[in-house]
Amino acid sequence: MEHGRTPTVPAASAAGAGNGVAGVAERARPGIADRALETLARSWRPLALLVACFAVWWAVSAARLVEPYLVPSPGSTLQVMRDKAGYIWHHGWVTTYETLLGFAIAVAVGVLAAVIMVYSSTVEKTLYPVLLFAQVIPKIAIAPLFIVWLGFGIAPKIVVAVLIAFFPVVISMVTGLKSVDPEMVQLSATMGAGPLQTFVKIRFPASLPHLFSGLKVAVTLAVTGAVVGEFVGANEGLGFVILQANGNLDTPMLFAGLIVMSLIGVVLFLLVEIAEKLLLPWHASRRGDAVTTTY
Amino acid sequence: MNEEVEQTVALAEGGGDAAAVDVDDVAVRFRTRKKDVLALRQVSLSVATGEFVAIVGPSGCGKSTLLKLVAGLLKPSSGAVRLHGDAVTGPRRDIGYVFQRAALLEWRSARRNILLQAEMRHMPSAAARKRADELIDMTGLRGFEDAYPHELSGGMQQRVALCRALLHRPPVLLMDEPFGALDALTREQMNIELNRIWRETGTTVLLVTHSIAEAVYLANRVVVMSARPGTVTEIIDVALPAERDYAETMGLEEFSSATTRIRRLLGAASGAE
Numbered sequence: 001m002e003h004g005r006t007p008t009v010p011a012a013s014a015a016g017a018g019n020g021v022a023g024v025a026e027r028a029r030p031g032i033a034d035r036a037l038e039t040l041a042r043s044w045r046p047l048a049l050l051v052a053c054f055a056v057w058w059a060v061s062a063a064r065l066v067e068p069y070l071v072p073s074p075g076s077t078l079q080v081m082r083d084k085a086g087y088i089w090h091h092g093w094v095t096t097y098e099t100l101l102g103f104a105i106a107v108a109v110g111v112l113a114a115v116i117m118v119y120s121s122t123v124e125k126t127l128y129p130v131l132l133f134a135q136v137i138p139k140i141a142i143a144p145l146f147i148v149w150l151g152f153g154i155a156p157k158i159v160v161a162v163l164i165a166f167f168p169v170v171i172s173m174v175t176g177l178k179s180v181d182p183e184m185v186q187l188s189a190t191m192g193a194g195p196l197q198t199f200v201k202i203r204f205p206a207s208l209p210h211l212f213s214g215l216k217v218a219v220t221l222a223v224t225g226a227v228v229g230e231f232v233g234a235n236e237g238l239g240f241v242i243l244q245a246n247g248n249l250d251t252p253m254l255f256a257g258l259i260v261m262s263l264i265g266v267v268l269f270l271l272v273e274i275a276e277k278l279l280l281p282w283h284a285s286r287r288g289d290a291v292t293t294t295y
Numbered sequence: 296m297n298e299e300v301e302q303t304v305a306l307a308e309g310g311g312d313a314a315a316v317d318v319d320d321v322a323v324r325f326r327t328r329k330k331d332v333l334a335l336r337q338v339s340l341s342v343a344t345g346e347f348v349a350i351v352g353p354s355g356c357g358k359s360t361l362l363k364l365v366a367g368l369l370k371p372s373s374g375a376v377r378l379h380g381d382a383v384t385g386p387r388r389d390i391g392y393v394f395q396r397a398a399l400l401e402w403r404s405a406r407r408n409i410l411l412q413a414e415m416r417h418m419p420s421a422a423a424r425k426r427a428d429e430l431i432d433m434t435g436l437r438g439f440e441d442a443y444p445h446e447l448s449g450g451m452q453q454r455v456a457l458c459r460a461l462l463h464r465p466p467v468l469l470m471d472e473p474f475g476a477l478d479a480l481t482r483e484q485m486n487i488e489l490n491r492i493w494r495e496t497g498t499t500v501l502l503v504t505h506s507i508a509e510a511v512y513l514a515n516r517v518v519v520m521s522a523r524p525g526t527v528t529e530i531i532d533v534a535l536p537a538e539r540d541y542a543e544t545m546g547l548e549e550f551s552s553a554t555t556r557i558r559r560l561l562g563a564a565s566g567a568e
Contacts, residue, residue: 184398187398192386192415201400205402280402
């Protein structure tokens with residue numbers, strides 16, 4: 001195919017062809033079975049660890065090393081989860097709802113704040129100390145204040161979730177927007193692009209890998225935020241379930257609440273990771289390369 | 296291609312006898328908090344339309360600064376820069392720019408990286424695609440146009456950057472050590488192709504390089520610069536035909552006399568440092 005394209009300079013054409021063949025590294029696209037195997041190969045260790053933890057838990061309770069009212073057996077915990085599935089499901093959904101809403105608001109506000117801060121150093125200098133201050137205040141300490149202000153409804157929980165998830169979003173987005181190759185921005189100027197075009201086509205997509213690493217932290221923190229909000233005053237949600245169970249010394253229910261809460265965090269984290277893979281295939285595939293070369 | 300050359304020639308004739316690039320007694324001073332650095336002083340250079348001029352000089356002598364002045368990415372502290380007789384006051388759209396690093400967008404395929412130029416300029420998309428195809432053929436990228444940057448070798452990435460810079464048929468092409476990061480063999484191949492592309496497009500080229508052989512093989516004239524504050528030490532005419540066979544050129548008397556002369560000048564410049 002390289003022949004006859006540049007008949008006037010055969011030497012150049014031949015040289016180009018020679019380089020061209022070696023130019024691309026052919027990457028095999030694995031099939032579904034291969035990928036499943038690969039996933040299994042990658043995840044069996046953490047799974048094994050998890051199983052080991054359950055085994056230890058089971059052994060401890062079966063051998064009666066600890067009184068059952070302090071540490072319930074895995075069996076009784078699962079029993080509670082099955083018997084009170086409707087109850088747990090309802091409160092788990094409330095917590096998930098608060099988490100998602102808080103996370104969404106944190107992402108929207110955080111990304112917007114980051115963009116404004118990157119484009120205006122005055123705003124950055126003004127806003128940054130305030131952000132830092134908001135970050136260092138222990139959320140659990142100000143949560144009661146939100147209950148006073150906003151009542152016992154869903155609002156104070158969302159506010160706490162937003163406050164706690166906001167910071168990693170802003171920091172990662174600012175880092176992402178600032179890490180753009182300055183030569184790329186200069187190139188954009190020679191293309192006659194305005195600031196908006198440069199933002200849409202270059203700066204924003206380039207910042208997404210950074211943003212996603214912040215989102216993964218933020219989504220797990222949002223769960224914590226929602227539960228903290230519930231601890232302070234609520235009649236719904238997993239925080240409420242745990243407080244109730246605690247008050248009744250109902251440790252199986254307490255453990256069930258903890259497990260469901262952790263599951264929510266893990267599932268949301270995985271969802272963000274899947275979104276990253278779908279939206280940034282170029283980034284994920286590059287990282288994949290880096291991982292495989294260390295084997 | 297011929298059509299293009301004619302266009303460029305017509306442009307030059309239409310614009311009177313104004314040089315494609317005219318740098319007139321330019322000085323650049325960078326102010327930082329701690330010190331003032333004079334990067335360039337008394338630099339004057341005139342490049343005719345269709346000419347290939349290479350700029351060599353020791354590291355930090357302001358070669359890249361000079362290119363950025365021509366592109367309008369930097370403003371001179373004194374003096375003037377003109378493109379086709381037109382004073383440069385801000386970033387110019389009528390140029391193509393190639394950096395040492397290819398500076399490609401990782402999330403775009405080679406073709407879409409090339410077409411970024413068209414999108415930013417709001418060029419009609421059918422014409423832009425046709426032009427991109429021409430360039431893909433011209434630079435030997437055919438077969439790799441749908442590959443992503445991380446799947447391409449350094450040489451291929453730089454070809455993509457070159458296509459992107461040529462997409463809008465810029466009358467002036469500015470290249471800042473475009474092959475500096477490539478291995479020696481790939482670099483030679485790229486030199487041979489750049490010579491061909493220059494002849495086919497008739498573009499005026501300003502090339503900054505560290506390689507004396509590259510400068511002499513490619514250019515009509517080689518500008519030798521002194522160490523900082525950079526200024527033009529000498530401009531050397533390369534008496535070689537436009538079409539140059541690589542191996543043959545290396546053996547020519549004109550080639551070796553020019554490289555020797557430049558090497559002496561650079562030696563003197565760094566010795567005086």
